[in-house]
Amino acid sequence: MEIEEFIFQNKIIGKYFFFLLSVLGLHYFHLNDFYLQYVPVRGESVIGIVTNKGGDVFRVDIGGSEMGSLSYLSFEGATKRNRPDVKVGDIVYCKMLMAMKDMEPELVCIDSTGRSAGMGVIGRDGGFLHCCSLNLIRKILSSDCPLLKLLGKTLPFEITVGMNGRIWVRARTSTQTITVINAISTAEYMDNTQISAMCKKLSEAFIEVD
Amino acid sequence: MRETLLSNCEREFIKKAVADKRRIDGRQAYDYRHLKISFGVERGCCQVEIGDTRVMSQVSCQVVEPKQARPADGMLYINVELSPMACPSFEAGRLSDFGVEINRLLERCLKESRCIDTESLCIVAGEKVWEVRVDVHALNHDGNLIDACSIAAIASLAHFRRPDITVSGDEITIHPASERDPVPLSVHHMPICVSFAFFEQGKFLLVDPTDKEEKVMDGRMVIGMNKHREICTLQITGQMLLLKDQVLRCSNIAVVKVTEITELIHRALENDRHERSKGGKFGFAETVCKEKLTTNQKTSTPLDMDTVEGQMATEYLHGSDESDSDSHITSSEDDDDSVVIMDSGVGSIGLGGKNTWNVDDEMEELKDEGTKKSTQKSQKTNIDKPVPGAGNQGYSSEEETTEILGQTAAKQTTESNRKKKRKS
Numbered sequence: 001m002e003i004e005e006f007i008f009q010n011k012i013i014g015k016y017f018f019f020l021l022s023v024l025g026l027h028y029f030h031l032n033d034f035y036l037q038y039v040p041v042r043g044e045s046v047i048g049i050v051t052n053k054g055g056d057v058f059r060v061d062i063g064g065s066e067m068g069s070l071s072y073l074s075f076e077g078a079t080k081r082n083r084p085d086v087k088v089g090d091i092v093y094c095k096m097l098m099a100m101k102d103m104e105p106e107l108v109c110i111d112s113t114g115r116s117a118g119m120g121v122i123g124r125d126g127g128f129l130h131c132c133s134l135n136l137i138r139k140i141l142s143s144d145c146p147l148l149k150l151l152g153k154t155l156p157f158e159i160t161v162g163m164n165g166r167i168w169v170r171a172r173t174s175t176q177t178i179t180v181i182n183a184i185s186t187a188e189y190m191d192n193t194q195i196s197a198m199c200k201k202l203s204e205a206f207i208e209v210d
Numbered sequence: 211m212r213e214t215l216l217s218n219c220e221r222e223f224i225k226k227a228v229a230d231k232r233r234i235d236g237r238q239a240y241d242y243r244h245l246k247i248s249f250g251v252e253r254g255c256c257q258v259e260i261g262d263t264r265v266m267s268q269v270s271c272q273v274v275e276p277k278q279a280r281p282a283d284g285m286l287y288i289n290v291e292l293s294p295m296a297c298p299s300f301e302a303g304r305l306s307d308f309g310v311e312i313n314r315l316l317e318r319c320l321k322e323s324r325c326i327d328t329e330s331l332c333i334v335a336g337e338k339v340w341e342v343r344v345d346v347h348a349l350n351h352d353g354n355l356i357d358a359c360s361i362a363a364i365a366s367l368a369h370f371r372r373p374d375i376t377v378s379g380d381e382i383t384i385h386p387a388s389e390r391d392p393v394p395l396s397v398h399h400m401p402i403c404v405s406f407a408f409f410e411q412g413k414f415l416l417v418d419p420t421d422k423e424e425k426v427m428d429g430r431m432v433i434g435m436n437k438h439r440e441i442c443t444l445q446i447t448g449q450m451l452l453l454k455d456q457v458l459r460c461s462n463i464a465v466v467k468v469t470e471i472t473e474l475i476h477r478a479l480e481n482d483r484h485e486r487s488k489g490g491k492f493g494f495a496e497t498v499c500k501e502k503l504t505t506n507q508k509t510s511t512p513l514d515m516d517t518v519e520g521q522m523a524t525e526y527l528h529g530s531d532e533s534d535s536d537s538h539i540t541s542s543e544d545d546d547d548s549v550v551i552m553d554s555g556v557g558s559i560g561l562g563g564k565n566t567w568n569v570d571d572e573m574e575e576l577k578d579e580g581t582k583k584s585t586q587k588s589q590k591t592n593i594d595k596p597v598p599g600a601g602n603q604g605y606s607s608e609e610e611t612t613e614i615l616g617q618t619a620a621k622q623t624t625e626s627n628r629k630k631k632r633k634s
Binding site: 126 | 215217218232551555
C-alpha cells in the first residue's frame, strides 16, 4: 500500500486524510489541479522529443525539469549493430523506466517482454503535437469522459496521449487534425453535457472530405 | 534555460497547414488574435494582450540637463526588457539578439518618427528639460512581441500625464498632482508596428504569427506605420528574398490593421478617461471579469464551424422521441470511406473490413437492418443523454445496456420487450 505524501497545506492532516482513503480501499489518488510542468513518475507513458544523440543514448525532452535518457537498445529489434532510425527532432512515445527525484529519468520504448507495444517513434508521416495541461490529459483519458469517443464518431483520427501533457493527433487532412486539437483543448473546462453538445455540433457541421 | 525543441512533426505540419491556408488556431492568414488594451491606476501604465502574448509598459519622467547638441529638446528613452518570465529562453539581465532587435525597432519607430513633441518637453533651454522614459516588460511570449510592445508603448505615452510646471524668473516650480492637474504629452501621431511572417521563400505570409509559427518561418517583416499611411519604419529579417509587390501588398494590409488598432487604442483611452472623470473605479482590477472561474486563464475560443467544408452526410439524426440529442451516425453502404457504425462505440472505416471481435447475434442483426434508423438501436446507445443529475453516464463502449436512471429505464424495458418479440 502506497501513501503518497502530497505537500498539503497541513502535512499531518494530509497524511491522515490519505490514510483514511486507503483504508476505504482507494489506493491511488490524485489531487487534481492545473499543472503544466510534468513530474516524472515511473511507469507512465509519455511523449518526448529527441533533442540530442550522444554515446549510446538519446536525450529526450519530456517536459520535466530534467531531460530523460533513452538508450539505443531500448527499441524493438535493436541490437548493437542494428541501430534504431531516430533523428533529432523526432517524437517518441515511451515509458518511464526510472523516475526518482535525485536522478535523471530513464525511458524505454519496449515493454518487459521486449515488444514495442505501440511505443517508439511516432509522427513520421504527419500529425501534430500539442501541449496542454496535465489535468486535461487525465480528464480525456478517464473512462467517464466521452470526448474522444464522440469525436471519433464523426472524424476518424489517430491519437497518442502522453501523461506529460502532450497529445499527438493525426486525422485525414490538416483541417481535421486542427479541428480535433481545438476540440480537445476547448473541452478542458467543459462538463460532459457540454462536451456532448459540442461534438454534436461538430458532427452536424462537418463531414469527411476526401 | 533551454527551450523545448520544436519537433520535426510540428514543423512539417505547420508548413503544410500554411500552404493549405490554415492556421493552428483557426484564424485566417491576415487576422490578428484577440487584442486587449487595459490601463492601470497610475498614469502611463498600460497592459496589452494579443492572444496569450502579454506586455506591460510604464512611462515615467524626470528633470535632467539636455544634450549639448539639442539644448531645447526634451528626451525620450525607450527600454524593452525580456525576462525569463516571458519565455524560458530569455536570459535575465543580458540582452539577447532578439532583445536588441526589439529595442532598436521601437527606438526607430517612436523616437525617430517624432511621435512625441520633444520641444514641448523643454523647461529652461540649455538647463532643464523633461526626460520621458518608457519601460516595456514582456510578461508572456506567445509570438509577436514586437507588435505588442509597440502598441503598449504608444498607448502608455498617450495615457501618461506629466506634472505641471511654472517658471518664474530663475525659479521653477513643479506642481504635484494634488495642486495642479498633470499635463498630457503632445502626441503627434501613433506609429504601430505590424509583423508579417513569411514561409517558403516569401510565397505565403501570415500576420501576427504565434510562437510556433515564428519558429518555423523563413523570415519576418515589420512595418511601423501610423493611421495617416505614413511608414515610420520598415525592417526585414531572416533568410528570404521578397519581391517588390509583396512588400507593397504587406504595406496595404498594414494600413488596414493600423487603422483598426489605432481605433482600439483611442477607444480604450476614452473608456479610461470616462471612468476617471465619472469618479468610477479604473485600473487593471476592473478589467478582469470576476464571475467566471477561468477568467484569467483563457478567453473563450469560439467553435468556428464555418471554415470547415465538405458535403453533408446522408441520413443522420433521424430524431426519435428519446434520442434527438444522439449523435449516432448511420452508415451508407455505398461510400467506401465513410465510417461504418456497427454499434455504439464500435465502428470501422472502409479499408479494414468488418469487426471480427465480439460479434454478437444482436450486432449482426443491427448491421443487417442497414441504414434504416430504428428505435431499438437507440436503446443501445449510451451517450448524449443529458439526464439531469446523472454524473457518471457510463460511457464505456463494452456496455450493452445503459445506466440511465429515471424515466428512460421504463422505455428501455418496453423496447427490449418489443425487440424480443421481433426476434421470435
